Amino acid sequence: MRLRIITAGPLALLALLALLGLLVLPPAPAAAQRRGRDEAANPALEALRAASRANRRDAGAQSAYGLALLRAGKLAEAQRALQGAARLDRDNASRAFDVTRVTAARGEFRPARAACRTLSRFETSPLGHVCLARAYLVWNRSARAFEELEAATAMDANDFEAQLALGDAHRIRAAVAEAEAAYQRASRARPNSALPYLGLGLLYTAAHRNSDALTALRTADGKSELESGSPRGAVGHPQIAYALGRVLEGTEAIAAFRTAARGRAGWADAEIALGDALLRSGDAAAAKESYEAATRAARNSAAAYVGLGRALTATGEHEAAMVALDRAIEIVDNHPGAVLAKAHLLEATGQNEPAFQMYRQAADLMTGNPEPLLSAAALALRLRRDVLAVGFLDRVLMQRANLARALELYGDAMVARRDRTSARSYYERALHGTGPFDRSAVQQKLRGLR
Secondary structure, eight states: OOOOOOSSSHHHHHHHHHHTTOSOOOOSOHHHHHHHHHHHHOHHHHHHHHHHHHTTTOHHHHHHHHHHHHHTTOHHHHHHHHHHHHHHTTTOHHHHHHHHHHHHHTTOHHHHHHHGGGGTTOTTOTHHHHHHHHHHHHTTOHHHHHHHHHHHHHHOTTOHHHHHHHHHHHHHTTOHHHHHHHHHHHHHHSTTBSHHHHHHHHHHHHTTOHHHHHHHHHHHHHOSBOGGGOBOTTTOOHHHHHHHHHHOOHHHHHHHHHHHHHHSTTOHHHHHHHHHHHHHHTOHHHHHHHHHHHHHHOTTOHHHHHHHHHHHHHTTOHHHHHHHHHHHHHHSTTOHHHHHHHHHHHHHTTOHHHHHHHHHHHHHHSTTOOHHHHHHHHHHHHTTOHHHHHHHHHHHHHHOTTBHHHHHHHHHHHHHTTOHHHHHHHHHHHHTOBSOOOHHHHHHHHHHTO
16 A cells, blocks of 8 residues: 655654554454455355356356355345345246345344245245245244245145245254154255255254264255255355354364354354363463454353453453453343353462352352352362362252262362272262263272272
């Protein structure tokens, strides 16, 4: 960029300062910066943009770009592109239906329902009813959605969009068998589409059938088509990647969440999930970046600030961590995750009594979750306060008598009391207990009692 120096007045001084590097010039427009970042993260989107510009009279090119924008979360741009495709292909009900996907994605019932009026001229197509069903699902009115879907399937029992929406409606109701049947009918209607298998993956994840969910989502990820038969492209569907991250672990989960976050810039949930996975892996610095991205995308997300506070605690930035956690509690009063994270922060800064108080508060807020009490017991044992530790552990074991981690810590408390017989009993019970724990560590503790 050239600077033209004006030779008179204060502007000349500003220009000279800029040349000398003493004045920070304003950055490029935010929209241009975002586009540059998004294209770097999603080059397939830029390729589709170039194709749409080179083929402005091609409805297929405009549609492919618009649907890719929709998957990337760029709703305003997606709407313009899809409206352009609908104008070029006025007699195709699917093009008009694609435009309504954008209003449904915004999650607002009235605009979503109003958008469906554009389909009224396609009297022989079931897509008008499917559109209204989608609008009612946005409003969480599945009964009304089923009425519209009944009308849609009466017009065409094998319509892909109707069966897909029927699967989603049953999934929202947790009707597993009915949802499975609808998704399977949708997959037969369009065998190359990823979307029925995405629906199955979400259904099985909610039902805690992780093995079935992983199979369905792997199948979805390998299919060649997405919405309206649009090509999958190099990046694929961010929601499939996000769903995969929820059923995978370790580095595979990190890779999946990263794909989701890059595929849909500004998706706070994906950034938070990525941050959580990175924090579990021990990479607090990278987790911090993801949580910061989430706070920029959703400034009123308490979960984003809780994650950021946890990451900052792990990186030793304690003052900043407290600011983040206070912000989370400001957004959601007594947010359980924020209270627990604050307890960990107080512990990390050596404020043990306030930490115990905060752990108790977190335990009251997180009924049934043993983590606050286990953390409090572990802290008490480090401080050689075995009586206090046993008090916390008794509360845990009253709720979950066979929890391995609680039994292990109880064994540690018995070791502190030099009661080796009781310690051995608790460690042996821990080895047959439930929940996550370090088996090799418990076995080593047992060997140390010999």
